[in-house]
Every structure is written in C-alpha cells, then in structure tokens.
Amino acid sequence: MTHKYSTVSFLSDYGTRDEFVGVVKSVIYEIAPQCRVVDLTHDIEPFDVRAGSLSLARCVSYVASGVVLAVVDPGVGSSRRAVAVEVAEGKGVFVGPDNGLLAMAIALAGGAGRAVCLTNTEYHLSSPGETFAGRDIFAPVAAHLCNGVDLSELGEMIDPALLLPGVVPLPREEGGALHGEVTWVDRFGNCQLNIGPDEVTHFGEVLRVEIGSNLSGASVSREQVVRSLKIVRSYDALNGNLGLVVDSYGMLSLCVDRGSAATELNIGSGDLVVLSQLQEGDQNSTITTAVKIAPKR
Template identity: 25%
Template sequence: MSLITLTTDFGTKDHFVGAVKGAIYSELPDAKIVDITHQISPFNITETAYILKNAYKSFPDKTIHVIGVDSELSIRNKHIALELDNHYFICPDNGLISMIASEIKPTKIFEINIHDRIESSFPVLDVFVQVASHIARGGSLSVIGKEVESYKKIIEIQPKVNEQQNIISGGVIYIDNYGNVITNISKKQFNTIGKGRDFKVTARRYIFTKIYNRYNEIVDYSATDNRQYDGERLAIFNSAGFLEIAIYRSNLETVGGASTLLGLEYRDTVTIEFENPVKPEFTALN
C-alpha cells in the first residue's frame, strides 16, 4: 500500500482536491491518501514550506508528498521530483524546497519532462499524480525526467545574521490558526549566535527579553486567578523550534491573536539583538 500526502492551496469548496484523490485511486486503488492541508494561503510558498517541513517527518520512510501550491508550469517554474530524507517530494521548483532542505540535502533531484505527453492546465491532477503513481509502483525517478544538480532557492526563508552587530534579522513566515506569529528564526540559530547572552526581541514596537519553551510558563500558578494571564503577549520557541510571538490562550473570535493585537503580518521584520560581550560559560537553551 502506498502512502501519499497532499498539500495544496486549493481549499475544499471546489472540485480540485476530490479530482486529485479520484485520479490517485484510479491509478492506485489500494493507496492511502493523507491531507496535510488544503488551506495554504494562495500561492504562499513560505507558508507551504513551514507546514510541510514540520509535517513530513512524522510520516514513514518512502512516503510520497504531492505539493500543489503555485504549481502552474512555466519557464521559471518547472516541476521537480526529488528524494530527501528517505521521502519523495513532487512539486514546482519555486523555492519551497529551500526550507525543507535547509539542513538535509536531497539525495536525487529530477526535472519532470513528461509534459510533452500530457497537455494540462491542472498539473497536480494530470502530471503530479502520474509521477506519484510511478514512484509508488517502484519506478525510478530517472524515467520521469533528467537529473539536475540544484533547485531554486529563496532567501526570504532564511534569516540574516550580522555577527559584528550581534543581530539576527528574521521575518514572519506563517500565522497559525490561533493568530500566533511564527518567524524564520530557529532555536538552533539563536543558541549558536547568542551563546547565552542577554537579548531583546523586537517585533514592531513590542520588545521581549525572555523566550519561553511552553505557553503556560508565563502563568504564576500561585496567583489567585490564573485567568489574569489570558491575553498576555509572549515570545516562545514553538514545537517546531522556531521563534513565535503569541498571545496566551488566544482566541481570534474573543481575545484576538498576536497577528491582530500586535499588528504583525506576513513578511514583517522580527529581530533579536544580543548584548556584548559573549559570556565565558555558555549553556544552550533547552
């Protein structure tokens, strides 16, 4: 049985997701299809990369991941199939692999060239499904295209580091269902550059001098009413290991989230500035 995941910006109102699943089942009746999400913001590559990077690792080896975001074929947006971390990815070469492959490099990358046999304005349905089915049957990637050495990289996924000024300058790459704002600054990078120094995180006009590991660390449980902490803003390293600006127990319909209450939006700048000099004894933040 083949395991295939779908990640798209199709939404669920239209026929697109159902058509793709139907095409997979027509090719592979015993396939198991898992929806990672179909609610990606339209054409949002960084959001796609963040979600997929933090989802694919939970699936077994040899899972096939079909990615349909900004997937229309063009001279500048080719289609690729690659093997990375014992998983297969079928996607447009639009830069989304940059974040997924930031620490683990692809084993093989092939540019898909079966388009001359398939006329399509819906490549996820007509092309990606064919490639996924071929891989699921044990077929070689070399059959679907020519091997290439690289993939398109987008620099906005990676934060900038100025070690002379002791600053990491990142940006908002994703806003989750709670309105929490996720940046591209990783905990690993924070520890590597910071080396235990005091710091301040700046997001618009808000400053944070502490980063939590759990949301409820902000709560003083000896207090008479713990509800007083609802709506408090905090910085946290989330479960994916990225710096997040959050509102404790946020609810977009009542309290609001960090994105709305703090006025933070996709691509907004978030910086961490470290004090000088480096402390002599350094223990990484767990």
C-alpha cells in the same frame, strides 16, 4: 533498486472549497488504489511559494516514508520544470514544481539524490488545458511511483544541484541586536520567528523586542512597538500575557496565553522583529507598555 511506496503526503494551496483536492486524490486512487493519501494542508495562501516551502519544511521530519506531493505553483503552464526528486537513498520522493517549493524540505531530508524532469507524457493524464498540473502531471506521477515505476522512467534525468533553491529567511546580527522576521502565523495567532532560543541566550532571560519596519511583502506599515518579553517553555507560564515561547519546532514564537499575538501586536508573516538585550530605561518585566501602537487592522 526500484521502490514501491504506500503513502502520498499532499500539501497545496488549493483550499477545500473547490474540487481541486478531491480530483487530485481521485486520480491517485484510480492509478494506485492501494496507497493512502495524507493531507498535510491545503490552506497555504494562494501562490505563496515561500509559505508553502516553510510549511513543508516543518512537516518533513514527521511525514511517512513515501511520496511527498507539494503544489504551490503560480508558474503553472509556463516553462518552469515539473520534477521528482529522490531522497534518503530512495526511501522518499518529492514531486512538485521546480520553483523553490521543495528545496528546504529536501535539504532537511538529507539532500537530493536522483532528480528527474517529468517530461515523459506516458505517465501524465491527457488534458484540454495546461493550468492544472496537480491533476494532470503530479498526481499520476505520484501514483505511478507508488506502483513501483522507477524515477528514470518519468522523464529526463537532471543534475539535482541545478534545482531552484528555496528562499530561506535567515536572521542577521546588526548593532548588537538580532534582526529576524515572522515566518508563520498559525490559526491561534502565534507568530513563529526565524530565530532559535540558542541564538539569543547572550541577551538574557528577558529580551527587548522591537517590531516596526516591514520586509518586502509584509503586512501594513506601522509605527514602532517595543516590548520586554520573557522566554518561556509553555503557554501557561505566560500567565495570560505576551511572551516568547519555544514552540514545538524549537523556534521562538511570539505568543499570548489563550490569545492572539498577531492581533495584539498587529503583525503578520514577513514582518521584521528585532531582539536585543534590555537597555537602560526598559521596564524589566515580562510585559512593557508599547511605545506606540498603530490601530488594529
């Protein structure tokens, strides 16, 4: 069954200083003037496929049915595949590079149905170079899908099981503690962890939180910081202090009421955070004095 779509939801690392986003949207409107383009974000850190993948995964439950166009593509112009992947029995299609960017969102949307490698240049723009696939391949393909072009016409059908997986950071249990990491720091300085509240209920309402060693690609090295933090459901329950909030995506986030946890703790995306039960000698309050704190960045 051929589908027509009315919405393209667009995520990229293009930023808004240059003309890239506007050009991509103009290409879409030229081919499919009836569709609307929703900007999810264009402020993914350049080349950060994992950050783009996590952002897309957070969005996917809320995007309109239709085409999802995602471009964080450090391998542009290389042998990496450009793909379109059908989900939810054709109610949606993901378009982007096959570099793991789409994987988590596709899984959350129910898994891949049909998948195609975008090899049919009839549905591309001619180009003087190969470094702007968002304009020359992904945008026209997204627009043609909105016009009712079937997935099978866009190129060579491929086994969706062979699409590159995403890099999903999972917490691990070790020595009675749960080792997780900061997956996202939002513009308010809230630090989302890859840990949900149900995973730490056995530790009690107030947890021991250790921040120290870095994972690969994390922010600057620091000496260990130890806090005892309470889990709450809203920012005002923190009373201006640091705590663990169950955020709008159902994950635990390090937060400061009307402040930045990232600044206070000197942490960033990728930093290791260890949650455990309070130990003897830990101060049983929502805030404890840090054992050692490195200078602010």
